[in-house]
Amino acid sequence: MKILYFSGTGNSYYIAKKISDSIEGSKLQDIATLFKEADFHHDVDDELVFVYPVYAFLLPLMVEGFFKHLKIKRGAKVYLVSNCAGKNMPVNSHVKKIIERKKGNVNASYEVQMPSNYIPFGGAEPDSKIKNLFDNADKKIEKIINAIKSNESGHFENGNFFYRLFSKPLWKFFVIGIKTxxxxxxxxxxxxxxxxxxxxxxxxxxxxxxxxxxxxxxxxxxxxxxxxxxxxxxxxxxxxxxxxxxxxxxxxxxxxxxxx
Ligand SMILES: Cc1cc2nc3c(=O)[nH]c(=O)nc-3n(C[C@H](O)[C@H](O)[C@H](O)COP(=O)(O)O)c2cc1C
Ligand code: SF4
Ligand code: SF4
Missing domain, CATH: 3.30.70.20 (Alpha-Beta Plaits)
Incomplete structure (x- = not known):
């Protein structure tokens, strides 16, 4: 099983590493490095886990680009794990569609709430809140690991319907901001x-x-x-x-x- 992650401030890496440490024989890979090396061929893998942070409801631009070029095996079993400061973000529904267009099979998707790293919206939360978030996140990650190990299928945390409606234009606006x-x-x-x-x-x-x-x-x-x-x-x-x-x-x- 391959576990691919993108992480700016360590939250996604933390989740991906915990999953990788608990699943024997799994391989942890950094999407930023794969992107730099134009290594998009993951079509020999039967099982893939993707771990990514939410940016403006959807994906970091580089991860969007990575998914665009990604090659996966027909019928590959895929698990999606997003993490974000808020709740019910629509990103997993977006990625599920991409994977399904590539004929992969998304078994399940999960969202983990983590501390916010987006300083333009405010500094770090108080230590007590961060501790609470970690306590809850650790429990959720444990559940995700058990679900993956037991081959869970059909559990989708795809986010709020209204966020799904408005996320694309907001994301585009945000991405144009980054580009400029x-x-x-x-x-x-x-x-x-x-x-x-x-x-x-x-x-x-x-x-x-x-x-x-x-x-x-x-x-x-x-x-x-x-x-x-x-x-x-x-x-x-x-x-x-x-x-x-x-x-x-x-x-x-x-x-x-x-x-x-
Ligand atoms: C550019 C940017 C945009 C973000 N947008 C959202 C968002 O729309 N919703 C949300 O809940 N969190 C948002 N966040 C918070 C991150 O998703 C969250 O803190 C995540 O755990 C960071 O993961 P990382 O440490 O692996 O980079 C944003 C963070 C950044 C840097
Ligand atoms: S320059 Fe931009 S992409 Fe690079 S570490 Fe800083 S915020 Fe991240
Ligand atoms: S800006 Fe900070 S992280 Fe970068 S070289 Fe200077 S001290 Fe180190």
């Missing part, structure tokens, strides 16, 4: 100690270090990884100054390194 802004909104506030973490973990390899300090290119996914993982809190975006940072506290930045 690129990485322009980011800046460095002088606290940078040139550790290089932001550059190494960026899923779209959009950061270069110039004289040890980050410079952002035009290919940003808005994953928030650079800003949220920076150990110096040296990266700002819009009104992020003074806002509490969040990355998954159980994931080390190095586990998400993709670039040399």
């Amino acid at each position: 802004k690129g990485g322009k909104g980011f800046s460095q506030n002088g606290r940078c100690n040139s550790c290089g973490i932001c550059q190494k973990l960026c899923p779209s390899n959009n950061i270069e270090l110039f004289e040890g300090k980050p410079i952002w290119g035009d290919n940003c996914e808005q994953c928030m990884g650079c800003l949220q993982f920076c150990p110096q809190e040296a990266i700002e975006l819009g009104k992020s100054k003074g806002k509490r940072r969040y990355h998954n506290p159980r994931v080390k930045a190095a586990e998400l390194f993709r670039n040399k």
